[in-house]
Amino acid sequence: MTVLSALAIGAFSVFLLIVKRYRYWRDVNPLGLPYPPGPKPWPIVGNYFQVPAQHPWFTYTEWGRQYGDIIYTRLLTEDVIIINSAKIANDLLESRSNIYSSRPPFHMLNLMGFGFLLVLMPYGSEWRTYRRLFHQVFRADNIVDYFPAMAEKSRELLVRLLHRPDDFMKHVQHFAASDMMLILYGYKMVEEDDRFLRLVEKAIKVIADFTLPGASVVDLVPDVTKLPSWLPGMQFKSYAASCLGLATEMRNEPFNFAKSNMVSGSGMKCIASQLLGRLPSRNDTHPLEEVIKGVAGVGYTAGADTTAGAIDTFFLAMSLCPDVQRKAQEEIDRIVGTSRLPEFDDRRLLPYVEAVLWEVLRWRAVTPLGVSHATTEADTYDGYFIPKGATIVMNTWAIHMDERVYDEPEKFKPERFLNPDGTIRGDAYPRTAFGMGRRICPGRHFVDAVAWIVMARVLATFDVLKSKDQPDGDVPYTNGVAIRLTPFKCSIVPRNSGVKELIL
Numbered sequence: 001m002t003v004l005s006a007l008a009i010g011a012f013s014v015f016l017l018i019v020k021r022y023r024y025w026r027d028v029n030p031l032g033l034p035y036p037p038g039p040k041p042w043p044i045v046g047n048y049f050q051v052p053a054q055h056p057w058f059t060y061t062e063w064g065r066q067y068g069d070i071i072y073t074r075l076l077t078e079d080v081i082i083i084n085s086a087k088i089a090n091d092l093l094e095s096r097s098n099i100y101s102s103r104p105p106f107h108m109l110n111l112m113g114f115g116f117l118l119v120l121m122p123y124g125s126e127w128r129t130y131r132r133l134f135h136q137v138f139r140a141d142n143i144v145d146y147f148p149a150m151a152e153k154s155r156e157l158l159v160r161l162l163h164r165p166d167d168f169m170k171h172v173q174h175f176a177a178s179d180m181m182l183i184l185y186g187y188k189m190v191e192e193d194d195r196f197l198r199l200v201e202k203a204i205k206v207i208a209d210f211t212l213p214g215a216s217v218v219d220l221v222p223d224v225t226k227l228p229s230w231l232p233g234m235q236f237k238s239y240a241a242s243c244l245g246l247a248t249e250m251r252n253e254p255f256n257f258a259k260s261n262m263v264s265g266s267g268m269k270c271i272a273s274q275l276l277g278r279l280p281s282r283n284d285t286h287p288l289e290e291v292i293k294g295v296a297g298v299g300y301t302a303g304a305d306t307t308a309g310a311i312d313t314f315f316l317a318m319s320l321c322p323d324v325q326r327k328a329q330e331e332i333d334r335i336v337g338t339s340r341l342p343e344f345d346d347r348r349l350l351p352y353v354e355a356v357l358w359e360v361l362r363w364r365a366v367t368p369l370g371v372s373h374a375t376t377e378a379d380t381y382d383g384y385f386i387p388k389g390a391t392i393v394m395n396t397w398a399i400h401m402d403e404r405v406y407d408e409p410e411k412f413k414p415e416r417f418l419n420p421d422g423t424i425r426g427d428a429y430p431r432t433a434f435g436m437g438r439r440i441c442p443g444r445h446f447v448d449a450v451a452w453i454v455m456a457r458v459l460a461t462f463d464v465l466k467s468k469d470q471p472d473g474d475v476p477y478t479n480g481v482a483i484r485l486t487p488f489k490c491s492i493v494p495r496n497s498g499v500k501e502l503i504l
């Protein structure tokens with residue numbers, strides 16, 4: 001019976017694949033235009049087994065050298081277009097954003113209950129409602145209201161670095177999480193084993209497992225969801241069902257905390273209270289509350305790990321590039337002095353520190369493949385056919401390592417963003433770190449501010465030195481949509497005896 005069932009599923013899937021491919025050839029590409037070049041697909045499965053599960057951006061970059069800046073692959077039934085240059089990304093995702101702004105269906109994550117996350121939503125009216133609300137509270141001029149909270153949290157980070165410098169990665173994680181929870185929900189995290197943190201981190205972990213293209217067979221062959229649960233291979237259904245509670249809790253619990261504080265008048269201003277404050281009544285449940293929960297929920301999901309990832313990379317870069325660090329410190333000493341910490345008001349006078357932040361965002365892209373887009377119409381580009389419903393992957397890694405744009409891209413060189421007179425090259429900001437077009441990261445102003453204050457203050461107070469216990473060579477990054485450095489060592493020592501007084 002078991003073998004028969006497995007054979008039945010296999011036969012059913014193959015049948016669906018063949019029917020789907022046949023429909024494509026017959027209906028969708030009537031002029032028979034070529035697809036962009038790419039590795040030769042295998043029958044039925046396409047390029048599925050040629051894309052490594054780990055760090056696929058390296059393979060895509062390598063393919064870019066072989067096949068060009070736009071590549072076609074097929075993962076079972078999914079058409080995947082990989083873009084390896086900023087120009088093509090701009091031509092398609094930005095200039096033709098009317099048809100390049102959807103997401104591929106994340107069937108598995110929807111089954112798991114995470115469909116409320118703006119980042120996963122298909123283009124349409126629901127996405128627009130969430131995005132508008134998100135933008136209202138995360139746009140640059142609103143973020144300014146949260147500068148004091150960011151400054152305070154960054155000072156707390158310095159204190160932790162002073163007391164337990166070897167745990168710097170743990171402190172960075174704690175900083176990014178607690179800063180986000182404070183600003184989103186007005187919630188002050190406890191030091192160890194925080195209940196909300198446990199919840200959201202668990203949710204992020206399960207989400208991350210299913211976000212890269214082809215991560216789940218359900219996304220590649222969605223019709224398998226129609227098969228009965230008792231068949232072998234259908235365990236994903238019970239797994240998805242077991243995540244539903246988690247999705248609901250991560251959306252509701254921190255939000256309910258913020259709402260009850262707001263109703264009782266006891267909480268601090270935060271994103272959730274700001275949004276709730278716009279509703280006509282605070283006591284009844286308004287339909288927009290669900291949207292507000294989602295907006296706050298996605299803020300943590302999309303924002304905490306990415307912020308921590310950029311700051312970890314900053315520590316690595318400083319430990320490897322003492323000259324860069326010294327120049328940034330000299331600038332801070334000259335402009336800010338040594339008797340106070342840098343503040344946001346100092347920022348425009350510190351172009352070198354600014355360039356360090358930009359280079360951190362470029363050098364090791366936090367989201368090396370961005371977040372996949374999808375086309376809502378068929379298109380042609382440069383004589384190539386791009387099908388409707390194709391997954392569009394912007395290979396940010398390749399774009400940031402493009403020698404035609406960045407001289408010696410492997411090197412950490414903030415100078416690349418400076419004019420000869422030392423001023424910042426405003427037009428060179430590595431915006432591509434945040435995706436492109438209508439889906440460009442709406443949290444970019446937030447991370448730009450929070451990462452800057454951390455970097456400026458760490459540079460002002462500590463020397464970040466290469467540890468003798470850290471072997472030479474690259475420090476690997478994790479896999480996933482938003483990648484993190486694997487643990488590495490560096491020595492973090494106060495720059496002088498006045499530092500303690502400055503930060504305590």
Ligand code: HEM
Nearest residue numbers: 118119302303306366370371434435436439440441443447
């Ligand atoms: C270094 C830090 C960050 C990086 C590198 C980053 C990168 C990205 C990228 C590449 C996308 C996809 C853009 C596209 O589809 O073209 C994205 C989307 C998104 N990001 Fe960020 N992000 C960061 C921080 C944040 C923060 C701090 C927040 C929240 C405060 C945030 C919230 C979001 C949201 C909500 C989306 C989904 C937008 C949509 O689908 O319409 N991100 N981010």
